[in-house]
Amino acid sequence: MGFTIAEKIWNNHKVFNINSKEDLIYIDLHLLHEVNTPQAFDILRNKNLKVRQPNLTIGTEDHNTPTQSIDKIIDNPVGLHQINMLRKNCAEFNIPLYRLGEPGQGIVHVIAPELGLTRPGMTIACCDSHTCTQGAFGTLAFGIGTTQVAHILATQTLALHLFKKMVITINNQLQNGITAKDLALTIISKIGVFGGKGYIVEYRGEAIMNMSMEARMTLCNMSIEFGAYTSIIAPDETTFLYLKKSANIEPYIFEEQVEHWRTLQSDKDAIFDKEVILDASTITSHVSWGTNPSQSVPLTGCIPNLESFATEELRKEAELSLDYMKLQPGTAMRDIPIDVVFVGSCTNGRIEDLRIVSEILKGHKVSKTVDMIIVPGSFAVRQQAIAEGLDKIFYEAGADFRSLAGCSMCVGLNDDKLKENHRSASTTNRSFQGRQGKGSFTHIVSPPVAAATAIMGRLASPADLID
């Protein structure tokens, strides 16, 4: 019996078997941000320990950081404190840190691939649930808690429980204008917020092979939203081309690396515990209507009627969601008015997303009733957008393209919060109650839907702009 790609990487990194349920796994790259790390460094200090491999560790400032002006950071004492803690801890333990406004800084899951640090066959861990994003490169990437951060800092390893294996095969091609985001929302609505629990999920099939690295990251990013342990896509020519540009590797070493990376495939006779098959050509733009990401429908559809839910539990959840969201069953999604459009986050804050949004905005104006905020996922994304003139298109359309990169309105830790009773269309990954601001409502959308919605003032697709 053959091995899956996840098993191969796991076995390569196994330091030893702890017990019948857990292995100690070596971590090749450890990523830190300011929110979930101060207590981890205190654990180290209390134990009088050093960081075992500071040069396999990097930090970035992303969650609390302002997006309008670098001086704004002073305005937020709480955010400033956490950022200062990270600066102090990185300096004390010799960990490289990408500071706000410096090249390299950005959302942790955006910068690691950009800097060429995320490479096939690696193990990566980060104090953040969306670390699974990096599985797009054929890596095993785990989101962890603060106690586990301390464990890695001290030992460069993690005790990880064994996993089940799932493969999600996406046959055929996505239609024009349908994105990885729509695919992710479709998968989650089909298998539920817990469908991936305990599984390392491998995505494969024609639609995946045709995706850019950015799109693959969007898809892997959302794997945690159906509870996956993590997710992975086998590396291929698209991956190698991306790495040729991003990873600073000598050409002759690079070729050697590529030869090794090519072996990172699931064997033909590898056995998965579960398989899900989808036809990409049937997928349309998806938007969420509820307070968990499984509550989504095609944009052309309506909020489901309560009788349509298969179980009492699902019906009750839908009722609670709609109550919070102040929405009625049966409402057409395209009749839902939107106050704020947010483009950004580790799901859709990369250059490809900004390009898509600019193409749709070009020659249009953002509706008078909508505030549109575009926050680059990283310093480099912003530079690239400016180099391509996207900033001018955003400006002319009346969108607010922010000058600093970070999580921003995805989580509302900086000044970019939704007001109470305001409704957003966001290219983010979570529609939890109050995530973007207390008493606010979030609809998760793809970048093209975000752009069209900004123009129309209600949930809309680019096709709606034509008539």
Place this chain on the structure above:
Amino acid sequence: MQKFTIHRGYAIPLKLSNVDTDQIIPAKFCVGSSKFGHEKALFSHWREDPQFVLNKKEHGKASILIAGDAFGIGSSREYAVWALQNYGFKVIIASGYGDIFYNNALANGLLTIILPLSFIKNLWDLIEQFPNTEVTIDLLTQKVQALHLNHLFIIDEHIRERLLTAMDMIDCTLENIHNIIAYEKKHFKTCEK
């Protein structure tokens, strides 16, 4: 982290599923650099509603939280665990947990028990009717008991051992540091920066 053997206390029925960590503690309260002092932030948006179960007088001194399915999904913030502990919870009962939350809870000695939803519903009914019911959680016999209701729970034997002895994972791994050194000698190649 304290050793866990038996806990007796009052329980709160949180009759909800898919309680994400943004609800347990909203992001804006994930501040400071301590594991303590987060009790006020626990469920803070929901607690503004006087009808929310944590605000009910009869559940004042509860130390056991009984939720539905998929408790602690979403963000990896360990603040969610600290806030629950700071408030006074020693045990969570649910029919399933978000993986990262589950690991975080056990790493801090917060016992997260998995029981079938059907039994959880019986517990909710009982506690609603008699809020002063004492609930006993015995990690030695792996049993939950409240008046006439009782149920065995399954917990991984290794996790159980760690809770019973308050074992520190970092110390434990460091005892095997020679294995890590050997691994590094053999493999050091990846991730040049």
